[in-house]
Structures are given as C-alpha cells and as structure tokens.
Amino acid sequence: MKLLLSFVLLGALHQWAAANKILFDGRIPLWTKNETLDASADPFLTAVKGRSYPATHYSGFLGKHFHPTPLWNGSPEQVISIRIDNTSVFIPGNGTGVPQSGFRRTELIAQRNGSASNADRVMESGVTRFHFSIKADQRWPLNYTHEYQVVFIEPSDGSHVFGIQLGSPFTNPTGILPAPYARWFKVLDHNLNVLFKTPFTTDVWHNFAIRVDWENRTLQVLYSIESRRLASVTEVVSNPTVPLGDAGKGDFHVGLLKLPLVNPADSPANQGDVVHYGLQEGTVEGLLYSGIFVERIS
C-alpha cells in the first residue's frame, strides 16, 4: 500500500518536475474571486468584451465543483467560463474607436503586473510553449456555421502567430454551410495553413500545447485528451510569414471571437468587412478553459 502510494506521488511529481520554468500562469487558484475579472487584474486583462456589462457578465471562475483538465494531476485550479451574447461588441481604443459590430467577442489576454506587453516580453523569446485546455460548454453550444477563433497570439498587424479555429471559415460569398470539419479544432499557422485538426468531441478536455521558436520562426503542436500525456502531433514546422522581431510578437488571447456571415443586404464593399458588418444571431454561446500557462523550453 505504502509502495503504491509513493508510486502515485512520484508520477505526480514527475509531471511537475518535467515542467520547465513557468513564464505565465493563467491557472486560477480556488480562492480567486470573479471580481478579479471585473478589475481586469492579473493574470488576465479583460478589456476585449462588450461594453454593456462588466467582465463577469461574460466570464467567470466556476469554483471547486467543476473539474479542470486532469492533465496536470488535478492541480487545484478553477475552470474558466467564457461567453458571448449579442452585446459582445468590442469597441477598441477604450470605447473611443469604431464598434466591431461584425464580431462578437470575449477574450482574456495574458498580462503581468497589469500589462499585456510585460507578459509578452517574458513569454516571447527563445523557445516557449503555450498550454491551454478547452472543453465544450453544453449549456451554450457554438453555431458551427460561423467561424470562431478561440486561442491566438496577435501581433499589432492583426495577424496570428498561431491560432485555434472552430466552425466554418468565413468566406465571401458564403459557401456551403457547415463547411467540412466545422466541428473540428483546426490549429493554424501564421499563413492560415492547417497544421493539425481533431474532432471537438464534447465531455472531454482537449489539451493543446504550441511550441513557438521565436528566433527561428517555427511551430510544433502537441495534443492529448483528458489525463493522457501530451504527444507531438506535428513535426517542428516552419512559420516563415511571421514578421521578424517585435513585429511578429503580440498578445496571447483566449476566448471567443465569432465572425459573422455575409449579409446580402450590405453593400458589396462592406460584405467582406467582417469586423464591422455581417449577420450575427445574437445567441449566448460559451466555452470552458483550464490549464492555461506558458513555459520556457530553451
């Protein structure tokens, strides 16, 4: 009995010992309150959301009765619920810009000491690995005729170093919906090539880790479900369209960005402007997240 116990403990320690230096930790301790989100306090900046309500209308920590990914040996951590509704219209420039009426979005952005760029500086040099686990929230299903961007790193030019996509990619004109693989996760590189895809089955945690070499501009995808060990599902692949240096670095977003469908009533010029135009149903939709952290590889 005693021997068995130490085996279990060793296994647990091994998982932690295998972890490298943690550069950013978005795993939410059990004592952390939802008000942290309203305050936009570390670890997450909550500015990207609708302006009608405080952050806790769109996101929250689910307490000890919801189980996070078991990948990290049940390390105590709260599941994060992120939702959008028809009020989830982000207005950039702290409310002074043009409303992004085409999108619905609620995103948490990694920050350190109240600053996303502080976190970026720490996370985005050498070779680092971005971890996150995603589960369906059956209370508020997605609509797979739309495109969703659910995790990405966004340099200031609006491109993504890598991105996780769900649903049917936006096209103008609208194609046959839902698109093939709409209910699959797609891991995209900067040039929007699909590096890896896997079905978004419900009831299980989907664990992803993206290894980013910031100097050599490569990516590698690791994946597992539930408590299974992460396994490489791609080689180290070149990501050559990322701008060199700081222009190719940006904020680490986790959440829901839902694109519209083309609205035939819009002018031809506006039909491709996904940020400001298009059709949205205004439904409440959500996802669950846990296991968000970034570690140094080299």
Ligand SMILES: *[C@@H]1O[C@H](CO)[C@@H](O)[C@H](O)[C@H]1NC(C)=O
């Ligand atoms: C925190 O937010 C979540 C999700 O919105 C909600 O389910 C939960 O009840 C909230 N916790 C408290 C203590 O209010």
Ligand SMILES: *[C@@H]1O[C@H](CO)[C@@H](O)[C@H](O)[C@H]1NC(C)=O
């Ligand atoms: C955003 O604007 C509000 C007033 O609308 C102000 O209180 C707040 O400090 C501003 N935040 C930033 C980050 O500038």
Ligand SMILES: *[C@@H]1O[C@H](CO)[C@@H](O)[C@H](O)[C@H]1NC(C)=O
């Ligand atoms: C955050 O602030 C602390 C205390 O001022 C400082 O030691 C630390 O270096 C800062 N971290 C970052 C990433 O800015």
Ligand SMILES: *[C@@H]1O[C@H](CO)[C@@H](O)[C@H](O)[C@H]1NC(C)=O
């Ligand atoms: C999903 O989106 C399509 C396209 O806009 C819409 O026709 C459909 O009613 C939506 N489904 C739900 C459940 O809202």
Ligand SMILES: *[C@@H]1O[C@H](CO)[C@@H](O)[C@H](O)[C@H]1NC(C)=O
């Ligand atoms: C980055 O590229 C250089 C030059 O091609 C090579 O020597 C180095 O091993 C690469 N680093 C990694 C981490 O692959």
Ligand SMILES: *[C@@H]1O[C@H](CO)[C@@H](O)[C@H](O)[C@H]1NC(C)=O
């Ligand atoms: C969603 O909000 C837009 C305005 O932003 C409004 O025109 C539309 O009628 C709303 N849709 C629903 C279903 O409430």
